[in-house]
Each structure stands twice: as structure tokens, then as C-alpha cells.
Amino acid sequence: MERKPDLKSERVGEQDGQENCRDARERLQGAACQSRQPGDRTQEKGTLKPGELASRHGVDLSWQGEQLLFHIRVNGEDKKLMQTDRTPQGLAQADRQLDLLVASKLKEIESKFKVTFSQEGEDIEKQVVKENPDGSLDRGAMIAARAPRLDELYGIEAALAHAAPSHLTKDGKEAVKFYFLQEKFVKGDNGTTLANYVNKDKNGKPAVYFWPGSADGRMITEADLKKWGAPEEFSIESLLTHELAHNSQYRLDWDQSANLERFSNAIGWAPYEDPATHETIWLIKGKQGDYFKYDKAGDDWLRCNQQGKLLDGAGKPATAEKDAQHLSTAAVRDEALVRPPTEYFDNAVEMDAEGMRMFRVNSAQRQQLLETSPVLYRFIKEQDQADINLNFGTNEKGQPHKIRLPDGSLSQNVANNSKIVADFERASKATR
């Protein structure tokens, strides 16, 4: 039996080592870890560099001498995928095998969850262009899609397991489609958008658009983040769980204005009509009975009174925004009557999506939500159950057939499982 050499995983540059594309992005800027460019798949196939190959498929790379090992860190494990010679033939073989792995995982997820994925070169929709002086939008060139990578598929799979049945359409017959954009959805956007949800894609179905580079350098699941990542990061799984929460909102008719009002009120937001533009603006309520209005231009918040009028630092009416008291997002989060679960709460819709994400992604974050924002936790739990009931229904006594356990999975609503949830909630101590 041929003895295979042990593979090292050290970072030693050109010698034996590990080229983890997720960590090496900065070092290999413009080379191995660059986001896929249109045509990469068909050009230079015979001259692929190992790092480029790994990056293209969303996997990690280690080597010893002339042996390459492709692996992937997912669900807290470092999973070996294949080993090959560091030759053009070996790389070509690895490319083919990785393609097969991607195809196989894609088919598995489609079959299990009914979701679908964009294909290489598929049209998505025309790019949004924000270049007019009056701020109006135009539509530019058609954005093309690419096929998903293996890390993305694993992250999506993990999210779907905890977000079900939010990935389904309202009637349960179809599911969300995932598109991987080759260009940003909004041209020239220099913000931090990684993905966005739309409730109607070109086929009139709900979809999630992954922006270019959104998964690059990112841990796949929360388990991987805990083991190898930094606390301030978030995983592909977490990103997707947030976007699927928007589909949950759509399934629960948040897009109907009366519902949006009711749900937003329940989590500490109130509507205000701007007398100048007659837009309905949402203000978040403070513990002292005052309100805060988000100022997108300054990325901060303005203090307002109970009629929605601006206040200065002394609590007196202010006629202009520049004279009103400005507060940071962190300060408003502390002052809010219903504490936003994270610092992403431009409006009630995003605050709810963040809460839903924490409720579903794992028990640690669900516990954190319960302890730091119990009012929001109760609301999210009701919304989540209403979402589950859309597809799994209730019995003759109105009790749900399925409930969500603390780890995010769905299970039968039986005494044992109810007790698991009750014990989990009893053990958590509210800090607010």
C-alpha cells in the first residue's frame, strides 16, 4: 500500500504550506483570491494557478512539495475534498472534480429545499445607476449572473436548515432563487451591501442577490466562525439567514401598509409624515418618550419630540436638522425603548430581520436576543411561529404542528420539544 506523505499546513510562502484563500486574500491581491471575472472559466484553463483554482470554487488549499490538497472548512470541520499533483494535468483534474462537487451539492440543495440558483451568464436585471444630480435612478446595462461556489452553497444550505420555511413562496409551491451577481446591483455603490432581497425577480418570484465578493474571505457557518473567525465577523450562513428573514416578512404581508404599521409599532417604531415631502418616515421610540429619526446622509440620528418635531441638545424645538441633537447609532441603540439586537436598524424592517436572524441561526444568538431585548424576542417568536404555521398549519385546537427549537431546527410540537424551548427560555436571564 503506498504510503501517502503527511500534508503540512504551515504558512511558509513558496514552500510546503497552506494557501487558505480566505486568509490570503490580502497577500494575493489580484492573483489567487480575486473575485471571478467573466470568462475566467473558459480562459486559461490549462494555465490555472492552484490558488486561483481554489478561489474559483470557494475552497481552501494546502500543499507539500508537489502534492496539492483541496479542502473546505465547514460546520466546524476541516473537510478534505481531494488531493492531486501540482501539474497542469493534476490541476485540470482537480478543476473537473471540484466542478462535480459543486454540481452535486447544488443538486442536493435544490432537491431538498426547492430553491434554485443562477447559472453562468444568466441575465438578472438591469443595473441601477445613481448618477443623476436630482438623485433619481436610471437603469443601465443588464447584470449577468455566475454560478455559485462551494463555500456559498454550504453557507446557503446551513441557513436554509434554520430559516425554513421562510425560503418558500407564500403558497409553498416554489422557493427563493439565489443569484450571484457579476456586477454590483447599484453601480458605483461604495457602501457595505453584501446581498439584497427582492420579492419579485425577473420571473416574479422572491430572490436573493449576492453582490460580487460578498462571500470572499468569509467563514461559511457560525460553527466555523466560532472556531476560526473573529467575533466581529459574520458567516455566509448568518448573512443568508438575514436575507431569508425578509422573505419571511413578505410571506407575513409586511408589504401591506396597515401590517407594516402594526408590526413596526410592536417593536418600538412610530410613523411620522414629513409635512414637506409627505413621505411616511419611521422614528424609533426612546425610553424617555422621545423619538429618533435616522439621517442617512450623516449616518446618525436626530432627536425628536412626541410629535416628530426636531429637538436640540437642550430639549428645545429645532427648526433645522443642523441645530437638532445628533446621536450615534450606538447611543440610540442604548436609548431605544425596544433595544435593537445589533447596530443595523435603519428602520423596523431591518431591525426585525436582524432579530429573526439571531433567533434562528443558533442557540447562543437566540439566547443573546432573549437576554438583551426580551420584548423583541417575544415579537420575533410570534412572527416566526406565524411563518412556520403558513406551511405546517395548526391542529383543531389551534396549536402549531411544528415549532422551532433553540438550535434553529424545526421539530414536532410535542411535550418534549416544548419543554426544551421552555427550559431554554427559563435559563436565560433578561438583562434589560
Next chain:
Amino acid sequence: MTAAFSNELPEITFDNKCDRADGWVPEKGWNGLIPAVSTLSEAMERLGAWQGSSQLLNGVVYDFCEGTVRITVLEEEATIAKIWVSSSFQGGALIPQTIEAARELFGTLKATKLDVLQGEIFERPGLRITCDPAPPPEKVRSLEFYRPG
């Protein structure tokens, strides 16, 4: 707050096609109701009794026609501030159902915003229209009429 539900809706006479020589302007309002001119009582004469209401920080929104029309009255003002109309009002027969049809009726409409739930928003002074973001032709979801400042 709720008012008595009326089963008898006054006849709606909204003219779906404006005189092209004039075009639509904010002063024409919608369905004989003009923001900053018409009162809530006049709205009730046109639409029947309101069936529910919700509070704003600076006013009240009244629901008519099973929620397909919502009228905002701001505090300290005697007239209607805004009229919101769902594309499903009266079964959709009287409302432009696509952004292209809306442009024929209301003139130039510019896309101004994309909202995660409301879709794509088109505007001209005095009018705000929400549409499905795709597929084209974008389907109208709602219209808002107001008097521009």
C-alpha cells in the same frame, strides 16, 4: 377607532384618462379629492364611512374601502394631507396597473428609490407610486397623492 361600515359606496366617477392637453397636475388630486383642499367629510361623501384608523406622531390615517384607500390628516390641519390608493381599489379597474400605464396618465415619473418590501418607487411632484421591482412592465402596487410644497 372604528366607524360604522357602509355597504353602499357612492358611485366612483374617477376619470381614468386625463385630457392630454392639460395632463394631470397635483391640483387635480384623485377621484374628486384634492390634497390640501378637500376635507375628511368630503372624502366620506365620496368613499363612504371610514372603517378604521391608525395614529401617526403628527396625525391620523383613516382607512376606507376595506383598506384600499387610506387618507392622512395631519394635526392642526383642516384638510386632507395625503391620499394613498392601492392598485386593487375597485378591483384594479380604475387604477393604472403598470408603470407605463401610469406614465401615460400622469406624465414623467422618475425612479427615486428601491425598498426591500415596497419595491421600486417612482415620483413626480405631488405623486408617489410604488411598483414591483421586476419583471417589466413593473406592476403598480399603490399610488400616493399629496400637494407638493
